[in-house]
Amino acid sequence: MTDEKTRLGELRDEIDSLDQQIMDLISARARCAQEVAHVKMAANPDENVFFYRPEREAQVLRRIKEHNPGPLPAEEMARLFREIMSACLALEKPMHIAFLGPIGTFTQAAALKHFGHSVISVPLPAIDAVFREVESGAAHYGVVPVENSTEGMINHTLDMFMSSPLKICGEVQLRIHHHLLVSPKHKDQEITRIYSHQQSFAQCRQWLDTHRYGIERVTVSSNAEAARRAAEEPGTAAIAGDMAAELYGLEKLANSIEDRPDNTTRFLIIGREEVPASGHDKSSILVSMRNKPGALYQLLEPFHRHGISLTRIETRPSPSGTWAYVFYIDFEGHMEDETVRKVLAEVDEEAVELKRLGSYPIGVL
Ligand SMILES: O=C(O)C(=O)C[C@]1(C(=O)O)C=C[C@@H](O)C=C1
Structure with missing residues (x-):
């Protein structure tokens, strides 16, 4: 055996042994979370038990970021722990999270960034429908966009708070990258129409005026809907993000075409209770x-x-x-x-x- 093969073999044995230890520790953590659920239920036998604790999750993630020894970046380590906590919470109680749909929108990406992937995410067609779903108790929490760094406030969300009894339980920011997407089936055809959401058109206005001037722009209800149409209609493209591109199997004709490199959207988490x-x-x-x-x-x-x-x-x-x-x-x-x-x-x-x-x-x- 060459030196390289011997050394690789040793390192992989070490990784296998570490993986086993990590797995044992994650399992011990999950059992702890199950125990936490029992304690919460015993303390509130007749009431709504709040399994999801946003303040505790924030403290856990902050501590991970502060104490991360490297070489993984703190953001990456926090992301891994985000998923571990998400899986632990799902053991306590599977969470239904309503979001401004359809599937593949940036709001869904924000919901998964905030809650991790072990939640049941429920797409709804409009911001007020997300509020109603949470108000009625059909969903535990909701996720709605509230402001974009390029385009400003999302007034519909602000106005909903005037009449809704819901509370804001959290916030999450997402860097928004838009791409010009086409279906690989139609990619040789000339593009005569571009679909997107009105906010995304606004966030890519200069790029479109410079690189695709004169092509018809058709506003649809979401980026995901734009991607769906581009996947089906020859001669069309969509402006949407990675999730929608993946969902509808689209290819990137141009990458990150947002006018401002720091284009970020802030989303709110809405729920029925106050957060300590x-x-x-x-x-x-x-x-x-x-x-x-x-x-x-x-x-x-x-x-x-x-x-x-x-x-x-x-x-x-x-x-x-x-x-x-x-x-x-x-x-x-x-x-x-x-x-x-x-x-x-x-x-x-x-x-x-x-x-x-x-x-x-x-x-x-
Ligand atoms: O500390 C709690 O209250 C827990 O339920 C445990 C835990 C965790 O896995 O750390 C899980 C879910 C909560 O949202 C917060 C934290």
């Missing part, structure tokens, strides 16, 4: 103020005085009347924090209405 503090949290509120001079100043001043950082403020027309506005505000901290309590008490005194949408861990992955 994880130690590194964000909160969201909706506030409507009286229409008078200085109203916005009055609203923001307590945040400034108490040193609380705002991460976003958006204005939406109020459903209650013409030229009345509702402010959607994200800020750092948890509603259980003493300082946040004080600020919200002050805001509440001045506001016509203050709605607490929830506190949740700042996205870890």
Whole structure:
């Protein structure tokens, strides 16, 4: 045997032995999670048991990232643990996660990034349908897009919070890469039409104007639907992401055609219960103020005085009347924090209405 073969053999034996140890440890961890489920059920025999604990998951993933010894990057290690925890949670209780479908959308990719692959993901045709599915209890949690770094807020999601009793339980960000996709069956044909979602067209506008000027652009309900059509119709292409490309067996004519290299979408996790503090949290509120001079100043001043950082403020027309506005505000901290309590008490005194949408861990992955 050559030296190379001997050494390879030794290393592979070592990998086999390590794999066995990893497997034994993952199994021990899974048994622990089963025990956790029994403890939770025993403590709440008559109530809804919350098996999924977003604050605990965030703490576990943060610790993994902080203590990762390398050589694997911390992000990669956290991703592996994300999947281990997902499988452990599925042993406790299989989670139904509603998302803005169809299958193959970026929202599904975000749901799997946040919850791992051991959940049952349920595609729904519209943002309000995702809210309804969670409100009715048919799904445990929902995932909806809320803002894109190129295109701004997804107003439909913001407006749903005005009437929905649901809470925000988490956030997840996804780097969005769009590709120009064609079916290998039709790839020699001239492309006369491109399908995509309106948001994706907007995120690739400059690239399209430069490289595919004059080709008909047809807006459809999702990227996945665009990919489905391109797979079937000769002479067409789709702009969509990797999941949709894989799902419909499409090839990339051009890779990562988004105009901004940092194109990112933020998604929210919506659920029926409040999330305890994880130690590194964000909160969201909706506030409507009286229409008078200085109203916005009055609203923001307590945040400034108490040193609380705002991460976003958006204005939406109020459903209650013409030229009345509702402010959607994200800020750092948890509603259980003493300082946040004080600020919200002050805001509440001045506001016509203050709605607490929830506190949740700042996205870890
Ligand atoms: O700590 C818990 O409450 C668990 O249920 C265990 C565990 C885990 O595998 O670490 C699993 C699911 C929860 O969402 C959080 C953590």
